[in-house]
Amino acid sequence: MNGILYGVGVGPGDPKLMTYLAVETIERCPVIAIPSEEKHYGVSYRIAEQMIKDLDKKECLSLPVPMTKDRQVLKRSYEEAAGQVAERLKAGKDVAYLTLGDPAVYSTYIYIQRIVTAQGYDARIISGVPSFCAIAARLGDSLADRQEQIHILPSSYDIEEGMEYEGTRILMKAGSKLPEVKRILKEKGLAAVMVENCGMEDEHIYGSVEEMPEKASYYATVLVKGNKQ
Numbered sequence: 410m411n412g413i414l415y416g417v418g419v420g421p422g423d424p425k426l427m428t429y430l431a432v433e434t435i436e437r438c439p440v441i442a443i444p445s446e447e448k449h450y451g452v453s454y455r456i457a458e459q460m461i462k463d464l465d466k467k468e469c470l471s472l473p474v475p476m477t478k479d480r481q482v483l484k485r486s487y488e489e490a491a492g493q494v495a496e497r498l499k500a501g502k503d504v505a506y507l508t509l510g511d512p513a514v515y516s517t518y519i520y521i522q523r524i525v526t527a528q529g530y531d532a533r534i535i536s537g538v539p540s541f542c543a544i545a546a547r548l549g550d551s552l553a554d555r556q557e558q559i560h561i562l563p564s565s566y567d568i569e570e571g572m573e574y575e576g577t578r579i580l581m582k583a584g585s586k587l588p589e590v591k592r593i594l595k596e597k598g599l600a601a602v603m604v605e606n607c608g609m610e611d612e613h614i615y616g617s618v619e620e621m622p623e624k625a626s627y628y629a630t631v632l633v634k635g636n637k638q
Contacts, residue, residue: 418537
């Protein structure tokens with residue numbers, strides 16, 4: 410019998426935000442997979458190892474994906490990763506792919522799942538706490554009230570049009586283009602807060618656009634509420 414691939418969300422950073430189901434799934438799987446060259450460099454691995462006893466004794470597939478928008482390069486990377494996963498599934502081993510936040514939100518995992526399921530294998534998603542929900546909790550406020558809308562935007566692409574939307578705009582992975590994000594926010598007179606590495610030891614909260622640095626880690630999220638300061 411073939412194994413099952415699980416896309417496991419480990420939450421935004423604080424290991425205590427991992428769900429019971431996530432912990433149980435990782436404990437049950439003999440193989441884990443991470444989107445990193447080395448497991449101890451992988452953020453999702455470092456989160457999970459604080460909750461999973463003897464995680465380092467499991468077989469670990471290091472499945473790094475290049476930081477590029479070249480779809481052909483990415484396609485080859487996903488196919489190579491899916492090939493390694495499929496080998497374990499064919500051998501009857503369940504695989505837990507650890508991903509930060511939730512696997513359904515801008516996750517590399519989903520591309521690998523699509524390839525694996527197209528080959529006839531079973532795959533399941535184990536939800537995790539998304540970073541923006543943890544950030545709202547950290548700031549002690551809601552993301553939206555009553556009829557307000559929520560828009561999730563990837564900051565590595567053009568966000569200017571999205572700044573015209575009504576309601577709350579969540580800028581994911583803002584650290585990759587923070588100077589551009591700050592420029593747009595200032596030009597449009599928008600108030601925003603940013604949380605970097607939410608729930609991790611090096612967490613930082615910036616209460617305004619002016620407080621935001623020029624450089625931040627990949628795991629920086631900006632919340633924009635309202636249309637003008």
